[in-house]
Amino acid sequence: MLEKRGRKAKARPERSAPKLVNSEKHSMAQTKEQRQALPPVGSWLPAVALGWLVPGGGHFLLKRPGRGALLGVTIALMFLSGLMMRGSMFQPQTGDLLTVLINVGGFIGDACAGILYLLSAWLGYSQPDMAGAVHDYGTKFLVTAGLLNILAMVDAFEIAAGRKD
Numbered sequence: 001m002l003e004k005r006g007r008k009a010k011a012r013p014e015r016s017a018p019k020l021v022n023s024e025k026h027s028m029a030q031t032k033e034q035r036q037a038l039p040p041v042g043s044w045l046p047a048v049a050l051g052w053l054v055p056g057g058g059h060f061l062l063k064r065p066g067r068g069a070l071l072g073v074t075i076a077l078m079f080l081s082g083l084m085m086r087g088s089m090f091q092p093q094t095g096d097l098l099t100v101l102i103n104v105g106g107f108i109g110d111a112c113a114g115i116l117y118l119l120s121a122w123l124g125y126s127q128p129d130m131a132g133a134v135h136d137y138g139t140k141f142l143v144t145a146g147l148l149n150i151l152a153m154v155d156a157f158e159i160a161a162g163r164k165d
Contacts, residue, residue, distance in 0.1 A: 036161075036163065038161075039160075039161045039162065043160055043161065044156075044157050044160035044161050046058075046061060047059075047061050047062050047156045047157070047159070047160040048153050048156055048157050048160070051149070051152055051153040051156040052112065052114045052149065052153055053114045053115055054072070054114060054115055055071055055072045055075035055076060055113070055114055055115075055116070055145075055148075055149045055152060056068035056069060056070070056071035056072030056073075056075065056152060057072070058152070058153060058156030058160075059071060059152070059155070059156055059159070061156075062156060062159050062160055064159065067155075071148075071149075071152045074148065075113065075116070075145050075148050075149050075152070076116060076145075078141050078144060078145040078148065079113050079116045079117075079141070079142060079145035079146075080116075081138070081141050082137075082138045082139065082140075082141030082142035082144075082145065083120065083125065083138070083142070084138070085134050085135065085137055085138025085141065086127050086130075086134070086135050086138055087127065087135060087136075087137070087138025087139035087140070087141055087142045088126075088127045088128065088129045088130075088135065088138075088139050089107075089110050089117075089120070089121070089125065089126065089127070089142065090102075090103050090104075090105075090106030090107040090109070090110055090139075090143070091103065091107060092104045092107050106139075106143050108146070109142075109143035109144070109146040109147050110142055110143055110146050111146065112146035112147065112149050112150050113142070113145045113146040113149055114149060116145065117146065
């Protein structure tokens with residue numbers, strides 16, 4: 001079967017098994033990206049702390065007023081919309097695992113809104129958990145405002161650490 005219609009078939013080279021690479025020299029983490037060392041705390045902590053307390057404040061501190069204003073207005077409007085829809089604030093509760101996860105996670109989301117959460121709690125805002133779509137959306141808006149503020153704090157950290165322009 002070496003000849004087929006007057007042509008000689010070329011011999012195929014045998015394939016060898018892939019060579020294993022020493023895992024200490026070439027780990028997947030090293031090939032994808034070199035880990036960057038954490039910069040000094042004093043360079044990023046003020047921006048992140050101010051970014052938590054005042055949504056967008058960390059960006060103002062880092063001389064990014066456009067981004068800071070956009071984040072501050074967006075987070076404030078989302079939080080105020082949740083208040084106007086009479087959304088309820090989460091309180092940490094004990095019980096089964098699902099109850100703990102939902103209520104503690106919701107509380108963390110609410111508290112991450114910074115001064116907006118602190119003012120509303122200090123002024124006594126407390127809505128009972130009611131049935132209805134509007135109240136449920138209001139609750140989700142309150143938590144989402146805090147989660148958006150977490151993203152703003154991460155962005156302020158990356159700018160302060162020099163990882164992002």
